[in-house]
Amino acid sequence: MMAQRILVIEDEPAIAETTLYALGTEGFEAVWAATGQAALAMLQSQRFDLAVLDVGLPDVNGFDLFRQIGPQLPVIFLTARSGEIDRIVGLELGADDYVAKPFSPRELCARVRTVLRRVNKPQAVSLTPTASPLSRVFQVDEERKRICFLGVALELSRTEYRLLKVLVGKPGRVFTREELMDKAWEHPEVSLERTVDAHIKMLRAKLRAVQAEPDPIITHRGLGYSLRE
Structure with a gap:
């Protein structure tokens, strides 16, 4: 079975390295992008199952990048700002989860699995018959x-x-x-x-x-x- 691919969009190398290692030990294939532009280039040429997105990137606001990524890819926001306003803004935009720094790599991996299970779960809600x-x-x-x-x-x-x-x-x-x-x-x-x-x-x-x-x-x-x- 092909490993699920996670794009980690994070500008701090130490945090990115820790996150990549934790995801790798959990069986994911994790790829790092240090900037928003690098992430967009990867998304155009590669397949990913989920993105871990830092809000405070050097070249673009994470919330703006999220809008460019679109609704097809599940996203977990990663941020040093843990205030309620930031959390609500991220979730209102449609993000799947929100993790504040400093964070436990094991907790992040657990949240990644939870989001992927939910996204891949068959939906019970369906349209009415086509004759309607x-x-x-x-x-x-x-x-x-x-x-x-x-x-x-x-x-x-x-x-x-x-x-x-x-x-x-x-x-x-x-x-x-x-x-x-x-x-x-x-x-x-x-x-x-x-x-x-x-x-x-x-x-x-x-x-x-x-x-x-x-x-x-x-x-x-x-x-x-x-x-x-």
């Missing part, structure tokens, strides 16, 4: 982790993809914010209910860019959200 009118409005491409709205592919973060996929899977069903966090976030315990509202707002903006009216997502005040049937 809704299937002509939304199409979920599981392999590419992409959702099309009226034939237009939406540019979604990983969290936005999971959130919209949950709503599309059961149109008309009202999901509470807590339910959406449980289904769409890797670590719902560190998220806030307002984070769901923020992602719904971003989803609505992207849907309106394709078709202004009607709004496919319905707000149920005091309850949660549903997808219009």
Whole structure:
């Protein structure tokens, strides 16, 4: 079985060396990129299963690099800034996990395994049968982790993809914010209910860019959200 490949994007050689060694002893094939530009070049020419991304890179902000990487590759943020604001920003962008320095290499390896298990686990949520009118409005491409709205592919973060996929899977069903966090976030315990509202707002903006009216997502005040049937 081919080893899972991890891209470590970290500018401090000592931290990178320790991380590469720890991942290697756990059976992963770990590759190091010291800058954001080097990482982007590797991603264009090589296959990776997950990236460990330092927020404080010398040539680019890690959050900006994450947006360039796109939703297809799972990402664990690595940072010296452990404040709640930084953690929430990273997770709201759609990162799969967040580890603060100094960190235990064994803990990082455990988190890498957890994220990879979750990403590779078959999804229970699926679209309604193709005969349904809704299937002509939304199409979920599981392999590419992409959702099309009226034939237009939406540019979604990983969290936005999971959130919209949950709503599309059961149109008309009202999901509470807590339910959406449980289904769409890797670590719902560190998220806030307002984070769901923020992602719904971003989803609505992207849907309106394709078709202004009607709004496919319905707000149920005091309850949660549903997808219009």
